[in-house]
Amino acid sequence: MNSPKTPTTPQKRTGGRSARVRDAVVAAAVDELTHKGIDQFSISSVARAADVHETSIYRRWGSRQGLVAEALHAAHATATPIPDTGSLIADLQQVLISVRDLMQSPMGRAFTMLAVSMQPGQEFYETLKGMWRHRLAALESIFAKAVERGEWDGAIAARPRIDALFGAVNWRVSMTKDDATDAYIAEMVALYCRDGLLIPAAAPAQAKVARRRAA
Amino acid sequence: MNSPKTPTTPQKRTGGRSARVRDAVVAAAVDELTHKGIDQFSISSVARAADVHETSIYRRWGSRQGLVAEALHAAHATATPIPDTGSLIADLQQVLISVRDLMQSPMGRAFTMLAVSMQPGQEFYETLKGMWRHRLAALESIFAKAVERGEWDGAIAARPRIDALFGAVNWRVSMTKDDATDAYIAEMVALYCRDGLLIPAAAPAQAKVARRRAA
Numbered sequence: 001m002n003s004p005k006t007p008t009t010p011q012k013r014t015g016g017r018s019a020r021v022r023d024a025v026v027a028a029a030v031d032e033l034t035h036k037g038i039d040q041f042s043i044s045s046v047a048r049a050a051d052v053h054e055t056s057i058y059r060r061w062g063s064r065q066g067l068v069a070e071a072l073h074a075a076h077a078t079a080t081p082i083p084d085t086g087s088l089i090a091d092l093q094q095v096l097i098s099v100r101d102l103m104q105s106p107m108g109r110a111f112t113m114l115a116v117s118m119q120p121g122q123e124f125y126e127t128l129k130g131m132w133r134h135r136l137a138a139l140e141s142i143f144a145k146a147v148e149r150g151e152w153d154g155a156i157a158a159r160p161r162i163d164a165l166f167g168a169v170n171w172r173v174s175m176t177k178d179d180a181t182d183a184y185i186a187e188m189v190a191l192y193c194r195d196g197l198l199i200p201a202a203a204p205a206q207a208k209v210a211r212r213r214a215a
Numbered sequence: 216m217n218s219p220k221t222p223t224t225p226q227k228r229t230g231g232r233s234a235r236v237r238d239a240v241v242a243a244a245v246d247e248l249t250h251k252g253i254d255q256f257s258i259s260s261v262a263r264a265a266d267v268h269e270t271s272i273y274r275r276w277g278s279r280q281g282l283v284a285e286a287l288h289a290a291h292a293t294a295t296p297i298p299d300t301g302s303l304i305a306d307l308q309q310v311l312i313s314v315r316d317l318m319q320s321p322m323g324r325a326f327t328m329l330a331v332s333m334q335p336g337q338e339f340y341e342t343l344k345g346m347w348r349h350r351l352a353a354l355e356s357i358f359a360k361a362v363e364r365g366e367w368d369g370a371i372a373a374r375p376r377i378d379a380l381f382g383a384v385n386w387r388v389s390m391t392k393d394d395a396t397d398a399y400i401a402e403m404v405a406l407y408c409r410d411g412l413l414i415p416a417a418a419p420a421q422a423k424v425a426r427r428r429a430a
Contacts, residue, residue, distance in 0.1 A: 167382030176347040
């Protein structure tokens with residue numbers, strides 16, 4: 001949803017020139033993170049690539065942290081959107097497939113390297129934790145919606161399921177280099193969610209997932 | 216078990232000088248991987264650090280791949296030994312705690328970066344996959360022993376449990392930066408193994424685990 005130009009509140013996503021500048025800078029920042037990593041991440045290089053003045057970047061984002069945070073958020077939100085298919089099982093399958101695809105891409109590998117190298121006290125540590133708090137809340141909302149639909153037992157915590165499923169896919173792709181096929185993902189979701197399902201899973205929406213991937 | 220010197224079969228682990236040279240070279244190789252990463256991994260630098268001739272390294276290990284493979288194997292085997300406590304639950308808790316501790320160390324982070332950066336066709340890709348095949352077989356042996364004891368339902372595959380548990384710990388430590396405490400690990404093991412346990416888990420061997428960590 002684009003709102004009209006609001007040049008006095010440049011942090012908001014706005015339409016028109018302000019939005020184009022933001023999008024160009026965020027895209028350049030994602031590109032910089034992907035190809036150079038966090039240690040070489042440079043505002044001046046991002047400014048050159050996006051064809052804006054460095055001062056505009058500092059005015060809008062305040063610091064390297066602010067820009068890296070928005071770039072990570074934006075890249076995750078675009079690459080791994082939170083689905084809302086009306087079925088817990090289909091939602092989880094769909095988001096896990098997008099996570100697997102992201103992790104197998106140069107951008108996903110760069111984000112993983114960035115996360116792995118990060119330690120408490122370092123420049124971007126709190127930025128990264130903040131991004132994950134936001135992402136995990138979004139993933140937990142998949143379960144919350146299923147509780148509202150009477151599909152998932154609200155007494156069962158979502159987080160251990162999220163850890164097991166996203167952890168398994170992440171571990172196979174990043175570490176052991178075993179396939180995490182769509183079928184593997186479907187099996188894991190069924191296995192680790194069956195004990196909390198109040199309504200048996202509908203048809204696993206394979207067709208929908210397949211169409212999404214082909215798109 | 217040290218065997219007598221067998222200089223004609225230098226690939227074997229042998230006692231005496233040959234073993235000392237091997238240990239020094241492997242330790243230097245692990246150190247090189249930890250501090251410089253795989254791209255800068257240099258046999259000549261390892262040779263200098265271990266105070267041996269480069270030619271001795273090539274004679275024994277053949278190539279960078281051979282030495283990196285042995286260094287990764289040796290480091291994992293030392294840092295995360297496969298337990299055999301007589302209880303599936305206690306074995307899993309113990310090895311997961313050691314994996315968490317490894318992953319939080321500079322060496323563990325270096326190994327993770329190495330794995331994440333690796334792609335099919337690259338120099339060390341098959342080496343890495345081979346190491347993981349070996350590790351996964353060792354982890355599956357924990358379940359196989361439990362089947363022999365009548366503790367675990369042999370009809371239930373071990374691999375999805377391993378993926379969920381090791382994936383969850385790996386993901387929290389590497390990515391989300393949430394704690395993977397001993398209590399968290401105990402909860403996850405109980406949650407994701409309860410449906411295959413034929414004999415209810417004994418006391419979760421917390422004291423043993425705690426002693427191990429303090430040692």
